[in-house]
Amino acid sequence: MKIAGVILAGGKSSRYGKPKMFETYKGKCFYEHSVDALKAHSLSPIVIVTNDDLFPSFKRNDVEFIIEHDTNAYQGPLFAMYQALSSIADADWFFVLSCDIPFVHSAFVEYMIRLTKDSEYDAIVPVQADQIHPLLALYHRRSLVTMKQLVDRNERKIRLFLDQIRVQTIPFSNEDSVFININHREDWLTYKQASQQTKEAHNEQSLTQRTEIFYKK
Numbered sequence: 001m002k003i004a005g006v007i008l009a010g011g012k013s014s015r016y017g018k019p020k021m022f023e024t025y026k027g028k029c030f031y032e033h034s035v036d037a038l039k040a041h042s043l044s045p046i047v048i049v050t051n052d053d054l055f056p057s058f059k060r061n062d063v064e065f066i067i068e069h070d071t072n073a074y075q076g077p078l079f080a081m082y083q084a085l086s087s088i089a090d091a092d093w094f095f096v097l098s099c100d101i102p103f104v105h106s107a108f109v110e111y112m113i114r115l116t117k118d119s120e121y122d123a124i125v126p127v128q129a130d131q132i133h134p135l136l137a138l139y140h141r142r143s144l145v146t147m148k149q150l151v152d153r154n155e156r157k158i159r160l161f162l163d164q165i166r167v168q169t170i171p172f173s174n175e176d177s178v179f180i181n182i183n184h185r186e187d188w189l190t191y192k193q194a195s196q197q198t199k200e201a202h203n204e205q206s207l208t209q210r211t212e213i214f215y216k217k
């Protein structure tokens with residue numbers, strides 16, 4: 001069974017004010033966190049779906065690109081998914097990730113991939129606190145027929161798509177940060193500060209532990 005990786009990175013980022021896929025976290029662009037989470041499991045191919053305006057700013061040469069030209073650009077995530085699924089001929093499943101999820105990690109990808117074994121569902125989609133996350137999800141080639149019908153009818157709502165296919169929803173705990181997607185710059189500042197504070201608390205704790213060990217000697 002072959003699984004391809006698809007990263008959607010051709011949105012307008014209008015709420016962010018600049019192309020958010022190139023914002024950095026831990027020395028890597030947001031979109032690279034999605035690439036690397038998929039790469040760890042040798043999915044093949046891994047494609048980034050983007051457009052002519054954004055393409056020159058991507059620096060990775062270890063992935064493939066699907067470029068949405070002219071009127072195909074900025075048509076939304078369902079259309080971008082359709083572009084990818086219809087042009088990757090030999091994959092059974094497609095792991096779709098958005099480009100604005102800097103806390104995504106390979107353990108999440110591994111967990112989801114295991115669920116594809118013998119699956120008869122058309123999609124495997126995580127749910128956290130009653131919120132569905134269709135842009136960190138797996139889609140079977142079977143779902144392409146429905147996707148095409150909707151795209152042809154110019155109906156672009158992912159929710160509508162999910163209502164028409166067989167979806168396995170996978171619950172995740174509220175603590176899991178993997179689903180945090182960044183839409184506004186203020187959100188990113190808040191998350192960065194929170195993550196910094198956690199790191200400092202952790203450093204302080206290990207310093208305290210080290211000190212205790214020192215005094216016990």
Ligand SMILES: Nc1nc2c(ncn2[C@@H]2O[C@H](COP(=O)(O)OP(=O)(O)OP(=O)(O)O)[C@@H](O)[C@H]2O)c(=O)[nH]1
Nearest residue numbers: 009010011012013014015049074075076080098099
């Ligand atoms: N390739 C491609 N990706 C898209 C398109 N629209 C959205 N995406 C991606 O889908 C994911 C979710 O997009 P959103 O954050 O909802 O939309 P956005 O256009 O990026 O941002 P806003 O303009 O603020 O809504 C992101 O990874 C986007 O890059 C598109 O037309 N083409």
